[in-house]
Amino acid sequence: MLKRLMILMMALVLGGPVLAQSGPLRLTITDGVIEPLPFAVPIFEAENAEAGQVAADISRLVAQDLAGTGLFREIPSSAFISTQASFAQPVAYPDWRAINAQALITGAVFVLGNQITVKFRLYDVFSGAEMGGGLQFVGTVDGWRRMGHKVADAAYSRITGESGYFDSRVVYVAEAGPKDNRQKRLAVMDYDGANLKYLTDSGSIVLAPRFSPSGDRVLYTSFESGFPRINILDVASVGRRQLETAQGEMAFSPRFSKDGSQVIYSLANGGNTDIYRSDLNSGASSRLTEAPSIETAPSFSPDGSQIVFESDRSGSQQLYIMSSGGGEPRRISFGEGRYGTPVWSPRGDLVAFTKQNAGRFHIGVMRTDGSEERLLTASFLDEGPTWSPNGRVLMFIRETQGAGGTSSLYSVDISGRNLKPVPVQGGASDPSWGPLQP
């Protein structure tokens, strides 16, 4: 079974007080489990009257982001001894130690017109020291959630040594209506479900949007013509055009290369489906697989040198890796059941997939040589994982059974912990997690 181990690395700090937990605050995320790290976020100081509400909102969001990872546990303000009313005020470490807050996040917010300035500091309570310097973010009042996510990302990153994923967006398919008349349209939202925006209307079926690596464009499959075709959509302008594909018109399952200049996808020719690649600048395309079987769901390795995909050439859906120029692939999945929708992790070390076995669907991960397969979920229908920008979390589709079955988004840590629904209004499917925003 999969476990999350959070180990607090406790090294003695020279000259520091020798306490039970003295040492730099550090959360090393490995396999296995200990307790989530307790932290406190007193309400950020409002530096002027206009900042009152947003200071409170931002501090709540920071706490929500961190606690939502499952790696941290928020200490409620009712337990506080100190209130840390002023950002400049020295931290009363004994008061925070007494309630076992290992990390303390303080902040201050100033609002001028529509501009918002957020400052924050992170303290290692048991070492009695600040972690990293103070940071300041400037944004708009309307975009206050991004400020909160940025603070939480910085805190997460300082404590774990890994980049965060809170200031990121997800493009997905918003669904409405019954199973036999389901309306689908593209939508984009923050990773936590906020700031929903529709990108297309529901006049025709749209499937499987995929963010570009920089988050500026989205590839998706449209049935507007009655035949699957790949469209490319500019997120800011919502302008779209059809992707120029190799010969034949029925294309689906696209993904970008890491530099955003190439697209790999499936093309159907009669009953045969193979993988192709097109260059967005030159329009040149090449065929990467030539088998009579179904080859689909291609995904580039982060360095662009390889492609993982699924094929039923063996008689059932399995995962394969080939060079990004094509050529003989090697099979990497050998467990029981069928494997599909492989997605290479942003770190390059893992492939996430959908597995179908004995009447159940699973989201799982394996190393790129096929070893260390771990199933993270199980349900009637789990499908289509997408990686958080830091490669720690997967978001996926969970569909319920029966005539009234609906589709929604879930996320799970790659350890299998912290499985939870993503708060999205209405039905949702086919998530694609975009990058950390600049």
Added chain:
Amino acid sequence: MLMSSQTSRENGKPTMNILTKAALIGLVLTTAACTRPDRFGGAGDGAANGAGAFDPNAAANANLGGANDPKSPLYFNQTIGDRVLFAVDTSTLTEQGKQILVGQSGWLQSNPEYLAIIEGHADEVGTREYNIGLGFRRANAVREFLVSQGIPSDRLRVTSYGKERPIEVCSDESCYSKNRRAVTVISIASLS
């Protein structure tokens, strides 16, 4: 652009297919504005691409002809049979399926002014991309059979909806077996 539509009765519920002559004769359709075979495509998309003047609901039941007229698409749908079913994860035609397709090819030969789009579909048990591939296989199996019966391949086109368009909504084999299908959709657009 010439538009046409038809309904077919699937489990008592009318569904709609709207085809265009252009799609059927294989013209390049880069401006999807005029063509909307997506049977649930309602009034949408108008704002996005300038289309939307066409209301598929208003066109329902138009031009299908009478159920007793052997030359009508309605007769094809109801009496000849517009669909064949498949076993799990296969695209092999059953004997029963072949009989229906023999009937379809006879009708198409007697009515050379009609074209057909063959839509492949899958049940919900499977991943989205794979099911699109599987639907293409099923549609192509039907196309190849019809061609073997003498129907010119340029009168036939295939597409696949994967698991996107179930006609039965329960989550057991009684529904799945009806969703694993290839539907031959007759266009009333003439070749002239």
